[in-house]
Amino acid sequence: MRSFLLCVLLWSVSLLPLHAGQTVQIQLEGNAGAGGSWVEIELDGLRQGANEPTRVRLNLYFGTGTGGADVMAVLQTRLGQANWTYSAAPAPSGQPASLTLAAVERVLVRTGGGIRARLTVCDGVPSSLGVLTPLGKSADAEILVEAVQWNQRMRERGRLSFRAPLKVADGAIGAAQSLLTATGKASWISETPTRETWRLANSMEGIELTGASFSLSADPQSDWGLELKLPRAP
Secondary structure, three states, rough: OOHHHHHOOOOOOEOOOOOOOOOOEEEEEEEEOOOOOEEEEEEEEEEOOOOEEEEEEEEEEEEEOOOOOHHHHHHHHHHHOOOOEEEEEOOOOOOOOOEEEEEEEEEEEEEOOOEEEEEEEEEOOOOOOEEEEEOOOOOOOHHHHHHHEEEEEOOEEEEEEEEEEEEEHHHHHHHHHHHHHHHHHOOOOOEEEOEEEEEEEOOEOEEEEEEEEEEEOOOOOOOEEEEEEOOOOO
């Protein structure tokens, strides 16, 4: 590990996204268990035809048996009311409900009670990721990070994948440090822009990350969340 860290100093690394990674996919799956589920989703960005940022917010309690597709339908209604263009298709039975929209500058998702979320940046990596510790049941969790690598010189694609443990007692600061450690073990570079946030390097040694996905594994009653911030388009 020490020799790896020394090599890092010699690598040509960019920690700032080269492209505006602003196309985001939100996936919701599962069903609210006994007692229901509280879901919080916030989206900030520039909707089509607007000059000022728009915020769409969903902060609602859903009853027992509500599916991820039902929650997604409510989110689509909110986006439509805000005139924010998005792409979505009916989810096949048993599959996650999915929605993709462009011009996103920030997305926050907190779920629990049996409903799970995955956030994907479709055209780059976020400028920062913050882990939101649970407001409900206090239970440790794990985050899965998956990314697509592109080697322009070799014209090859690869994949980066790793998991990082999240402990309630360590808070957001501990989560950022855990992600930093896990990234290094996966032979990639990252940093902590603030004490409570983490960021992947978007390129290293001529290999670029062209998309990244983030999901949480936790006790169904433990409502962990994620907040991604993305660079504005130039």
